[in-house]
Amino acid sequence: MRSSDLLIQRLQEGESGCLREQHLTLEEISRNNSMHGRIKVKSTEEQKEQKAKERAKKLQFYQATTAAISEKRKDHQFDQEVLELTGQILSVNPDYATYWNLRRQIFLHFKHEKEPEEVKSIHQKELFFLETCLRVNPKSYGTWHHRCWVMDHMQEPDWKRELELCNKFLEYDERNFHCWDYRRFVVQRSAVPVEEELAYTSRLISTNFSNYSSWHYRSTLLPIVHPDHKRQGRISEKILLKEYELVQNAFFTDPNDQSAWFYYRWLLGRADSLLKINCLYVNRDQRRILVCFSHPVNVLSKSSKLILFVDQKLILPEWRPVAGQKTYSCVWLCDLPECTLDNGSLHQDIKVVWDGDDDLQKECTIYKGKRESWCRDSATAEELFRCQMSVEKSTQLQSELESCKQLQELEPDNKWCLLTVILLMRALDPLGYENETLQYFKALKVADAMRTRYYNDLCSKFVIENCILKMEYAEVRVIDLSHKNLTRLCYLEQMVLVTHMNLSGNQLTCLPPSSLTMQCLEVLNADDNSIENVSGLSNLPQLEEVTLRNNCIQTPADLQPLASCLKLSFLDLKGNPVCNLPNIHSELTLLLSQVKEIILQ
Numbered sequence: 001m002r003s004s005d006l007l008i009q010r011l012q013e014g015e016s017g018c019l020r021e022q023h024l025t026l027e028e029i030s031r032n033n034s035m036h037g038r039i040k041v042k043s044t045e046e047q048k049e050q051k052a053k054e055r056a057k058k059l060q061f062y063q064a065t066t067a068a069i070s071e072k073r074k075d076h077q078f079d080q081e082v083l084e085l086t087g088q089i090l091s092v093n094p095d096y097a098t099y100w101n102l103r104r105q106i107f108l109h110f111k112h113e114k115e116p117e118e119v120k121s122i123h124q125k126e127l128f129f130l131e132t133c134l135r136v137n138p139k140s141y142g143t144w145h146h147r148c149w150v151m152d153h154m155q156e157p158d159w160k161r162e163l164e165l166c167n168k169f170l171e172y173d174e175r176n177f178h179c180w181d182y183r184r185f186v187v188q189r190s191a192v193p194v195e196e197e198l199a200y201t202s203r204l205i206s207t208n209f210s211n212y213s214s215w216h217y218r219s220t221l222l223p224i225v226h227p228d229h230k231r232q233g234r235i236s237e238k239i240l241l242k243e244y245e246l247v248q249n250a251f252f253t254d255p256n257d258q259s260a261w262f263y264y265r266w267l268l269g270r271a272d273s274l275l276k277i278n279c280l281y282v283n284r285d286q287r288r289i290l291v292c293f294s295h296p297v298n299v300l301s302k303s304s305k306l307i308l309f310v311d312q313k314l315i316l317p318e319w320r321p322v323a324g325q326k327t328y329s330c331v332w333l334c335d336l337p338e339c340t341l342d343n344g345s346l347h348q349d350i351k352v353v354w355d356g357d358d359d360l361q362k363e364c365t366i367y368k369g370k371r372e373s374w375c376r377d378s379a380t381a382e383e384l385f386r387c388q389m390s391v392e393k394s395t396q397l398q399s400e401l402e403s404c405k406q407l408q409e410l411e412p413d414n415k416w417c418l419l420t421v422i423l424l425m426r427a428l429d430p431l432g433y434e435n436e437t438l439q440y441f442k443a444l445k446v447a448d449a450m451r452t453r454y455y456n457d458l459c460s461k462f463v464i465e466n467c468i469l470k471m472e473y474a475e476v477r478v479i480d481l482s483h484k485n486l487t488r489l490c491y492l493e494q495m496v497l498v499t500h501m502n503l504s505g506n507q508l509t510c511l512p513p514s515s516l517t518m519q520c521l522e523v524l525n526a527d528d529n530s531i532e533n534v535s536g537l538s539n540l541p542q543l544e545e546v547t548l549r550n551n552c553i554q555t556p557a558d559l560q561p562l563a564s565c566l567k568l569s570f571l572d573l574k575g576n577p578v579c580n581l582p583n584i585h586s587e588l589t590l591l592l593s594q595v596k597e598i599i600l601q
Contacts (some may be wrong), residue, residue, distance in 0.1 A: 006253075060550050065089060073102060078109040085128060094133040094140040098257050102358050104149060116155060123154040131165070138169060144178045148185050159190030161494075173210045175205065194224050209250040212259040231387075232270060241396050243267055248403060251416070256409060261416035268423050275354075277362040279376040279496055281520070282350050284366060286541055289317070290519055291352050291362070292376075296328035306332065309351040310340055322516045322539075330493040331517045341366065341558040372520075378472055379494060385465045386427060397428055415448040427464060434466055456487040456507075461473055464491050477520070481506070493517045499542075504528050509552075511536035526551070533558040540565045551573035556587050572599040 050310035070083045085105055086099040107126070110119055127150060133143045151157045166183040167174060187197055198221045204214040227241040235243070244267060250260035278522040279292035299306045299319045308315045317336060321329030340429045341348060349361035350373075379385060389397070392584065400426040408417045422440050425433035441459045445452045463484045468491060479498050483505035492514045495501070499520050502528040511526065515536030522542050527549040534553075537546065538561035546568065553559065553576040562568055571592065574577055581587075588598050 011491055015294070021188070055188065062089070065527070069099070078106040082106055084555070091129070091132055091134065094137045094143045096257070097142045100142045100146045103146070107150075107153065111153075120155045123150055125566060127154075128151050134169070138173060138176055139178050141178065144182050147182065148208075151186075151189070157189075159186055159192075162186045163190070163192070170204075174208065175213050177213065180213050180217065194221055197221055198225050205246075209253055210257045210259050212262070215259050215263040237390060237393055240267060241393065244396055244400060248400065251420075252403075252407060255411045255414050255417060258416060261420060264420060265423060268427055271430060273384075275360065276377065277352065277354060277360050277493075279374060280350065280352055280362040280364050281372070281374040281376075281496060282341070282364060282366050283372045284341045285371055287341060288519075288541075289334050289336060289350065290331065290496060291333075292331050292493055292517070293354075294330070297332075297354070297526050298328050299332050300327070301487060305355045307353040307355055308334065309353070310336075311345075312351075315340065322519065326422040331519075333519070335582075344368070374497060379468055384494070385469065386430060389427075394428065397424055400424060401428065405464070412443075413447045415444060415451075418444040418447060422462075430462065430466055439464065449594050453487070456485070460488045461490050465488070468494055482525070488512075489514070498521060499523070501525070504547075516540070534561050537561050538564045541567065543568050545570040547572040548576065549573070552576065553578045555581075556584070556591050559588070559591065562595075567596055568592070568594055569596045571595050571597070574599055574601060 042454055063087055065085055069082060069089075072079075072085075083103060089096055090103075095344040103126075107119075107122065110122060114122075122140050130147045130150070131141055132434065151159075151162065163183070166179055166186060169179045170183070172500055173179070184350065198218065198230070201214045201218040201221065204211050205218070221562075222235045222239065222243070223233050226236045234240075236570070244264075247260050247264045247267065251257070254260075260284075273294055275297070277291060278294050279290070280537065281290040281292075282288075283290075289308065291424065298304070298342050299321075304587055306319055308317060315336065317334035319332045319334045320332055321327075322331045323329055345368060347365050347367045349363060349365050351361060354360040362375055364373050366373035375446050378591070393412060401421065404421045404424060405415055407497040408421060411417055418440055422437055422444070425437050425440075430437075432535070438459070441455060445455050448455070463486065464481065467479055467481055467484075471477075477497050478500040479495060480502045480524050482502040486506040486508060489503075489508065489512055492512075496517055497520050498518055500523045501518070501521060502525045506529050508526070508529040508531055510531060511534050513536050516539060520539065520542055523545045524537070524543065525547045527547055529551050531548060531551040532553065534546075534548070535541065543565040544567050546562065549572055555578060558578070559571075559573075562571070573588075578584060584600065585600060588595075588600075
């Protein structure tokens with residue numbers, strides 16, 4: 001819609017020459033906003049003709065005003081008249097950003113032309129004018145932004161009054177995020193104690209548990225007022241337990257309101273983990289070093305370096321990410337110069353140091369006659385999937401779990417309750433509640449069928465977490481993910497040492513690029529899925545056997561990435577559409593010349 005049409009549409013709600021909206025109170029605005037749903041009364045031909053005349057008259061006024069503003073701006077006439085002209089437009093259409101910019105130019109001009117007291121008076125009038133505009137549109141980006149600018153350029157701003165203004169607007173629309181943003185601006189500029197703002201959120205929440213914005217604001221304040229000194233960005237356990245009680249009252253009062261449930265998920269969340277080197281792997285035969293970080297990093301940036309030492313001697317290799325051209329990656333590789341790893345030595349010490357934001361290091365020793373060596377952090381010890389809890393917190397969460405289960409019995413189709421039960425079981429004991437978690441996922445997908453795919457992916461994530469924990473407890477390099485109804489693969493960077501993987505009997509449609517992190521993988525079984533290509537299976541130096549029976553491979557091109565796996569000697573494609581193509585065996589033999597045995601039938 002053009003600006004002129006928008007202005008006229010708003011002018012039609014007032015009387016000619018009199019902008020009725022300027023005089024509306026906040027109570028009237030609130031009342032008018034609740035008048036949706038009325039039956040539209042058809043206009044007669046006479047009424048339509050009258051409206052057309054009024055529209056033409058207002059259009060003429062609009063065009064004349066904007067033309068006058070343009071001429072004066074062109075001539076650099078930054079005076080009171082331009083303020084009045086732009087005010088006539090903005091009071092009806094506050095979203096005209098160009099005119100807000102022009103008013104700022106005028107105020108900056110006045111700063112050099114007028115006395116300080118006069119400028120202060122002009123700024124004060126502008127604040128009252130802005131309140132008028134906010135009554136027309138309380139969610140106008142331009143108006144709120146301009147108010148911030150005026151307050152920043154005003155002498156002796158009255159921040160207390162601004163805070164009261166925020167209170168009033170939030171009374172009538174508690175989810176006006178423009179006003180919430182402005183409130184944070186006022187609080188920051190006026191140095192309002194964070195404790196007072198936290199108390200403010202408590203008052204709003206006690207009045208209305210459905211105040212999502214207050215819950216969100218509270219989540220930003222609590223880590224400041226009551227920080228957990230061991231986990232950055234989280235809150236102390238004592239306060240956390242109190243928050244559990246508060247939010248439980250909220251979702252028991254209205255189980256179908258999402259605000260409290262979202263806040264509860266935040267309380268159950270964990271702090272972001274610090275950057276670490278999770279794994280250092282050395283392969284003598286390949287003369288290769290692999291380093292796995294907890295977060296993606298850019299080893300090639302000028303501000304940070306990954307430094308390698310072999311027997312305390314500095315080595316300067318060329319590092320590269322496993323996933324091709326990515327700038328940031330969790331897993332990085334380098335090839336060592338010949339004779340760097342001397343098999344004649346009884347042992348050699350390898351050490352890597354990350355000289356980035358934090359000085360991190362990892363080292364391991366490779367002994368004579370050994371083909372490989374590694375040093376890896378345990379997912380359990382590093383609390384990768386869940387945090388260790390005190391007895392008090394564990395007892396509290398167990399009580400919360402029982403309460404949610406009781407609520408779920410009363411509200412069997414409440415998706416928020418079902419999901420929260422799952423999250424509580426994950427926080428308490430992911431392996432102990434494994435089977436029960438899967439049953440709750442089934443109920444959740446029935447209660448909220450629209451988000452079935454999301455729940456499938458979330459369930460896949462939790463199942464893979466459990467399998468990684470089981471693999472670590474067994475101290476093996478084999479992982480069995482078969483018949484788990486997986487729809488996605490994740491945490492592959494935690495499987496860099498895995499040599500055998502079973503993915504058969506799932507619902508996977510692809511093997512993601514992150515599969516490239518599995519540089520130790522030797523045998524892969526991905527039978528009975530819906531895999532269409534193997535884009536993630538490239539440049540895996542130790543991969544020897546791949547079975548892809550009963551998938552959806554259509555053409556030889558879908559298997560092209562396997563040509564880069566030089567040790568691959570066995571490939572089973574039985575049950576794929578590609579097997580029905582003429583001369584397919586000769587094509588695949590030519591494409592995958594290193595493979596000794598290809599099974600098609």
